[in-house]
Amino acid sequence: MIMAKMNMTSLDVLTDEVFGVEGTPKRDAMEKRLREDVNAYFVGETIRKMRQAQNLTQEELGERVGVQKAQISRLEKGKSVITLPTMSRIFQALGVATATLDLGIGGKVALW
Numbered sequence: 001m002i003m004a005k006m007n008m009t010s011l012d013v014l015t016d017e018v019f020g021v022e023g024t025p026k027r028d029a030m031e032k033r034l035r036e037d038v039n040a041y042f043v044g045e046t047i048r049k050m051r052q053a054q055n056l057t058q059e060e061l062g063e064r065v066g067v068q069k070a071q072i073s074r075l076e077k078g079k080s081v082i083t084l085p086t087m088s089r090i091f092q093a094l095g096v097a098t099a100t101l102d103l104g105i106g107g108k109v110a111l112w
């Protein structure tokens with residue numbers, strides 16, 4: 001039995017081929033979008049976990065915040081960009097009394 005030789009390509013090589021090498025505009029745009037998507041996912045997961053811990057439905061949280069259930073669903077799935085005012089209303093509705101944004105060298109900013 002003769003086995004065909006497989007050519008393997010590393011993920012780094014494929015990423016460079018598809019999105020360009022690090023530092024190129026196309027690659028930078030892809031990495032920026034990926035970071036935004038990951039952050040949206042983690043914020044959404046936090047909202048979902050806190051809502052469920054309080055036995056709230058998406059509709060009930062939406063009513064507290066003043067948005068539709070569909071928007072809460074999109075935010076929890078990381079499918080929608082959350083603005084700071086909306087984030088503030090949601091987390092305050094979930095009982096988070098204060099929050100700060102760490103800007104690194106710029107210091108920390110109180111959000112609410």
